[in-house]
Amino acid sequence: MIFLDPWFWKFAVLAVTGYWLCPAVLKRIWLLAASLVFQYEFAGPAGMLPIILLSALTYGTGLLLSVRRDSRALALAFAAVIGALIFYKYAAFLVATVVGPVAGWIAPERVQALLEWRSPAAPLAISFFTFEFVHYLYEVGVRRVAPVRSVVDFALFATFFPTLASGPIKRFPDFVPQLAQLRNPNAGQIWSAARRVVLGLFKKICIADLLVEPIRVLEKSPEWSASVVVGLAVLQGARIYYDFSGYTDIAVGFAQMLGLRVPENFDRPYRATSLQDFWRRWHMSLTSWIRDYVYIPMGGNRRRAAVNLIAALVICGLWHGAAWNFALWGLYHGAGLAFEAGVRARLPRLFAPKGPRAFVRWSVCYGFVSYGWLLFFYPIDTVIEMTREALRCGFGG
Amino acid sequence: MWLRRLRFVAGVVVTLLQLLCVLALWSNVAPPFIYVAF
Numbered sequence: 001m002i003f004l005d006p007w008f009w010k011f012a013v014l015a016v017t018g019y020w021l022c023p024a025v026l027k028r029i030w031l032l033a034a035s036l037v038f039q040y041e042f043a044g045p046a047g048m049l050p051i052i053l054l055s056a057l058t059y060g061t062g063l064l065l066s067v068r069r070d071s072r073a074l075a076l077a078f079a080a081v082i083g084a085l086i087f088y089k090y091a092a093f094l095v096a097t098v099v100g101p102v103a104g105w106i107a108p109e110r111v112q113a114l115l116e117w118r119s120p121a122a123p124l125a126i127s128f129f130t131f132e133f134v135h136y137l138y139e140v141g142v143r144r145v146a147p148v149r150s151v152v153d154f155a156l157f158a159t160f161f162p163t164l165a166s167g168p169i170k171r172f173p174d175f176v177p178q179l180a181q182l183r184n185p186n187a188g189q190i191w192s193a194a195r196r197v198v199l200g201l202f203k204k205i206c207i208a209d210l211l212v213e214p215i216r217v218l219e220k221s222p223e224w225s226a227s228v229v230v231g232l233a234v235l236q237g238a239r240i241y242y243d244f245s246g247y248t249d250i251a252v253g254f255a256q257m258l259g260l261r262v263p264e265n266f267d268r269p270y271r272a273t274s275l276q277d278f279w280r281r282w283h284m285s286l287t288s289w290i291r292d293y294v295y296i297p298m299g300g301n302r303r304r305a306a307v308n309l310i311a312a313l314v315i316c317g318l319w320h321g322a323a324w325n326f327a328l329w330g331l332y333h334g335a336g337l338a339f340e341a342g343v344r345a346r347l348p349r350l351f352a353p354k355g356p357r358a359f360v361r362w363s364v365c366y367g368f369v370s371y372g373w374l375l376f377f378y379p380i381d382t383v384i385e386m387t388r389e390a391l392r393c394g395f396g397g
Numbered sequence: 398m399w400l401r402r403l404r405f406v407a408g409v410v411v412t413l414l415q416l417l418c419v420l421a422l423w424s425n426v427a428p429p430f431i432y433v434a435f
């Protein structure tokens with residue numbers, strides 16, 4: 001995690017105190033300079049090139065679209081942004097998936113070279129900034145929202161250092177207007193921001209990282225008894241939550257120290273009493289992005305709702321990484337959500353907000369989500385073996 | 398008023414304890430009791 005790098009803390013002290021000391025007119029420039037230094041340190045000069053080129057393309061397309069409606073320019077910009085993400089993150093996976101199965105019977109030696117090809121290392125945070133650019137292009141090009149005119153504001157939206165590495169995924173209509181009135185936070189806000197940063201570090205270092213050891217112990221168990229599998233599912237679910245929500249707390253805390261608001265990512269997700277509720281509380285900046293720019297444009301719940309839901313969740317799963325287990329995790333949640341929507345439509349009384357039914361729903365939802373973490377973290381073969389042995393052995397081992 | 402003060406003081410104490418744990422673990426001088434729970 002970048003936030004645990006000692007360099008980051010020296011940088012953060014300098015960047016935040018310098019920002020507080022800066023006169024109001026220079027704050028945006030200072031913040032942009034700090035964000036570029038951060039990007040240079042962690043991405044290197046080669047890693048900065050894609051974000052600079054894609055930022056310039058997105059910014060320019062936004063300005064062009066405000067002058068005249070040009071669906072070709074919009075399509076090209078979408079293709080470049082999404083294409084960059086696919087090239088860096090999914091190309092080798094797609095080649096292996098599409099070409100791999102037929103490699104044996106078409107020109108094996110040429111196919112072998114293709115299969116051994118690997119994309120260059122993905123630029124820092126490409127999954128996050130490309131999603132922010134797709135959001136920008138969609139809002140400006142399709143929903144006709146006014147584009148950002150200031151280069152500095154757009155560059156800050158693209159590279160703002162607290163959220164650059166792992167989000168939360170920002171929305172420009174919320175973020176950019178704040179840049180017009182940058183001012184130092186008061187003592188109460190600084191204290192609240194500092195508490196948030198400390199809480200984030202505590203979640204990451206004192207909870208998530210300490211869960212790694214018991215997870216390793218369970219992974220080395222001689223057999224997958226039901227208690228081992230349940231233990232692994234629960235601990236992996238806790239670890240990913242404390243790890244990522246800790247990261248988010250640090251990012252939100254640093255943004256608050258600079259007097260800026262960024263979206264939240266988690267709202268006590270393991271209290272959810274249904275899958276729909278869970279996805280409203282888990283990684284909210286990503287799930288709202290998937291809803292707005294994948295699910296609704298596909299047709300949302302107007303037609304083929306179940307298919308759209310499953311496709312959107314598979315894309316959500318693949319966003320986490322180029323591997324089949326992430327796709328399966330998305331498929332699992334998509335199918336669960338579609339099934340739950342069907343039950344909700346036929347038996348609405350089961351979804352009463354309080355009472356024993358809510359507890360039963362919480363148990364089912366927590367169990368479903370926890371089992372899903374096994375699909376997320378382990379290869380499919382391992383999960384099948386775990387499940388088969390757990391059902392055979394039971395809790396006795 | 399006193400309730401607000403109490404909440405503030407509790408917040409300070411909790412944050413300091415969290416910071417203490419973070420610094421102890423981060424600098425690898427964490428007392429072994431932290432692992433006892435597991």
